[in-house]
Amino acid sequence: xxxxxxxxxxxxxxxxxxxxxxxxxxxxxxxxxxxxxxxxxxxxxxxxxxxxxxxxxxxxxxxxxxxxxxxxxxxxxxxxxxxxxxxxxxxxxxxxxxxxxxxxxxxxxxxxxxxxxxxxxxxxxxxxxxxxxxxxxxxxxxxxxxxxxxxxxxxxxxxxxxxxxxxxxxxxxxxxxxxxxxxxxxxxxxxxxxxxxxxxxxxxxxxxxxxxxxxxxxxxxxxxxxxxxxxxxxxxxxxxxxxxxxxxxxxxxxxxxxxxxxxxxxxxxxxxxxxxxxxxxxxxxxxxx
Numbered sequence: 001x002x003x004x005x006x007x008x009x010x011x012x013x014x015x016x017x018x019x020x021x022x023x024x025x026x027x028x029x030x031x032x033x034x035x036x037x038x039x040x041x042x043x044x045x046x047x048x049x050x051x052x053x054x055x056x057x058x059x060x061x062x063x064x065x066x067x068x069x070x071x072x073x074x075x076x077x078x079x080x081x082x083x084x085x086x087x088x089x090x091x092x093x094x095x096x097x098x099x100x101x102x103x104x105x106x107x108x109x110x111x112x113x114x115x116x117x118x119x120x121x122x123x124x125x126x127x128x129x130x131x132x133x134x135x136x137x138x139x140x141x142x143x144x145x146x147x148x149x150x151x152x153x154x155x156x157x158x159x160x161x162x163x164x165x166x167x168x169x170x171x172x173x174x175x176x177x178x179x180x181x182x183x184x185x186x187x188x189x190x191x192x193x194x195x196x197x198x199x200x201x202x203x204x205x206x207x208x209x210x211x212x213x214x215x216x217x218x219x220x221x222x223x224x225x226x227x228x229x230x231x232x233x234x235x236x237x238x239x240x241x242x243x244x245x246x247x248x249x250x251x252x253x254x255x256x257x258x259x260x261x262x263x264x265x266x267x268x269x270x271x272x273x274x275x276x277x278x279x280x281x282x283x284x285x286x287x288x289x
Contacts, residue, residue, distance in 0.1 A: 022059075025049070026108045027096050029057045038162065040180050048093065048110065055093060056114075060107040060180075071097065074107055077179045080154060081109075088145035090114060090165060090176040111176070116168035119245075120161035123252055129266060135249045136287060138164075138173055139242065143287075145175040146238050154179050155233035159241035160222040161248055221254055243278025246271065 021031045021044060029046040035056060036043050046057040060074075078095030085091070091112040097105050116122075119138070123130060130138075142164060149156065156163075156178050165174045220228060224240035227233075247255045251266045260279065263272045270288035 023100060023106075026057060026059070026098050026106060027094070027110070029055060029108070029110050031057060040158070040177060045113065046110065054113045056111050058109045058111065060109070062104060062106070070107075078109060080152065081179055084149070084152070084178070086145060086148040088141045088172070088174055089148060089178060090174045112174070114165040114167055114174050114176075116166045118162045119164040119166055119173065120248075122166050123161065123249060126252070129252060130249050132250075132268075132271070132288070135246065135271075138249065139246055139287060141173045142175060142242065142245070145178075146242075149175075149178050150235050150238070155235065156238050156241070157223070157227050157233055159238050159245065161245060164245070221256070239278050243275045246275050246278065 020034050023031060025031065028048055028050045030049050032045045032047065034042060035045050041058050041060040044057045044059070046055045047053070048055050074095070074097070078092065081092040082094060093110040093112070095107075095109040097107050099105050142159075146156065146159075156175065158177060158180070159175070163175060163177045165176055166172075167174065222241045222244050224234075224237040227237045227240075244255045247253075247259065247267070250271060251264055253259075260276065263269070267275070268288075274288050
């Protein structure tokens with residue numbers, strides 16, 4: 001049974017959610033209701049009042065407004081992301097900083113609205129395991145997006161099922177949040193490491209949750225060892241994450257630290273070799289057919 005892409009897994013009553021909108025409008029974007037929240041901010045359904053089209057609006061964590069260096073990084077990264085034009089990358093329409101009523105500044109990004117849900121939601125709704133051909137197609141589309149972004153010098157560094165959006169009806173995937181893990185993570189990294197050192201723990205032992213968790217702590221199972229240590233971004237970081245996403249698609253389970261001690265029965269030998277190759281960041285590892 002193939003994945004059913006014809007249902008919007010995020011659909012709930014929009015009327016009950018409108019009261020959760022912090023501002024009626026940011027820049028040209030009218031905010032309608034929340035779509036979700038993660039370590040890199042909250043996402044709202046919006047309307048571009050200039051171009052009269054639906055969109056998604058991400059408001060980044062408020063703590064970032066106090067980081068003077070973040071402002072320049074945010075604008076530079078947003079300009080690069082807005083230039084992206086690829087069928088498997090969520091399109092960024094624009095980004096800006098706006099002072100709100102209480103005097104704070106909000107960093108926000110207007111982007112393409114993908115009608116459907118994220119990959120984790122779709123996979124978790126299934127009653128059986130995805131077919132290998134579904135897994136292969138999904139991974140190929142993600143890899144096409146990565147190849148495009150890497151060609152422009154942009155690494156993702158927070159690649160996970162929640163950042164892979166699935167278009168309703170079509171079933172094609174689009175990767176979101178390119179570059180945000182790096183630009184937001186830089187602002188949290190010094191705070192995180194100072195905290196973990198004073199508490200006598202290694203950075204990889206930081207508990208999940210809290211601002212920036214999806215960047216530095218909350219999604220450690222999808223991050224390469226180099227990314228966890230705060231090293232410079234590399235293509236290998238994203239290849240590592242691809243292996244863990246393949247594991248999730250084939251088993252519908254998150255990979256644990258002991259997941260690769262032996263081959264799970266749901267994964268055949270060819271796919272297992274592919275996953276291990278990704279974990280080892282083998283950039284020449286072919287995908288099983």
